[in-house]
Amino acid sequence: MDNVWASTNKLFFKINPSLKFLLISSLFIVYLFVQNLNTMIWASFFFLILYYLVSGLAGKWSFWFVFLTLIVSLFSASAMIMFGKGSHIIYHQSLILITQESLARGLLLGLRTFTFSLIGMIFATTTLPVPFFYSLMQQLKVPVRYAYGCLAAFRMIPIMAEEFLHIRQAMRVRGMTRQKGIKPLYERMNRYSLTMLAQSIRRAQRTAIAMEAKRFSMTERRTYYYEIGWSRIDLYFIVIMLLTVTLGFVFAAYFPLTPFTNVLDH
Template structure:
């Protein structure tokens, strides 16, 4: 995971040094804020500013960033579709059978899409600037998460590539034995269950073995010292101030320079 992150990183920024707890709590606050925002103008500026922060401060190569942004926009557009096509409203723009596009539903659809985008931009900023190990160490040290949960998560995440590899192997085996096995074991419901069972049973076996070994090595609860130390630093304050400024700016610009006349998407 870390290698992959280093491959796409161009430079490191101060956000790398912010404590993961700060970033995750800010993420939860952002979620609440975005759900409570009903003015599409303000939300538009917030999403644009978050995109700018992602581009400038994530430190990821622009090539990868472009792909990520494209995906977000495409998925966002898809998720806005049902509201645009079926939402209720008074001013009709287009009507075809069950599809009924109104001005209100269009605004609302775009609003829901911008909500998703704002959260996605912030979310990928966190992902691109945080090492997974630090998240769990920080949860243990700063928030007192029980070590058995933290170490289980860290160990399990290392198994994901093995699971993926196993799946690829399974696919290749099936390709080789295609003439010998019945088609229903490969595709459809039966095929799905067969695949899941193979992956699950192997993973449970591996997890059990690893679990016994880790319990023997006392990766359990109890007083312990930590290999990595995480702490709160002035960078956390800087990060919080930056987020406050962004939110404040979007509120002010949203109410001063309105792009559309609608101030409430409801």
């Protein structure tokens, strides 16, 4: 984990997680209705800069996350670009038809995917799980049983990954991975699935009993080990996010890079 996280002391780590969650969720709705290609170009540019400034991940991890996100966005745009409709044909060969209209719509779709991914990564790479779930319980009044249940499930992910590695090592020691073909592969998947399923059922049962013993099902007011509150930094966060969004719209209006101000009209 030390190689993944560069710093958890940056500004965005100190923001109230519920506020961060609500504001970032609202940005998804805002950009869902944007049809101006220039706005999405500038928005993706500014959120990319913001992501590199506030992300707590190490440099190489940030790069690969952005790179993979860009690849997914290109795949998302390619279907619309190569098989769209329009009157101004750029390229036509067999089933592939690229027009100016399909190119603009495809780029809009790809940039929207890229922007959504960047916004999501800003939240994911600056929010620690424990404060997030505590904030959900304290600020958003999420029932304790659901919040702690989700937190327990989140904690089990690395345990299951480690268990998978142990099973694979045990099978390799016994020579069970040497056989090639469809049938040996199917048998190995069965062994993985059955073993991990049985262990997960036992682990879930023990967790449920432990949570019941700790009275996580009670509906009365509880005390918390971590108290998540509000601070002046939350206001800074709101200003930074609103400024980033505003810059995207302002630059799209005064410095347009394409003539497609509304891709649905073309």
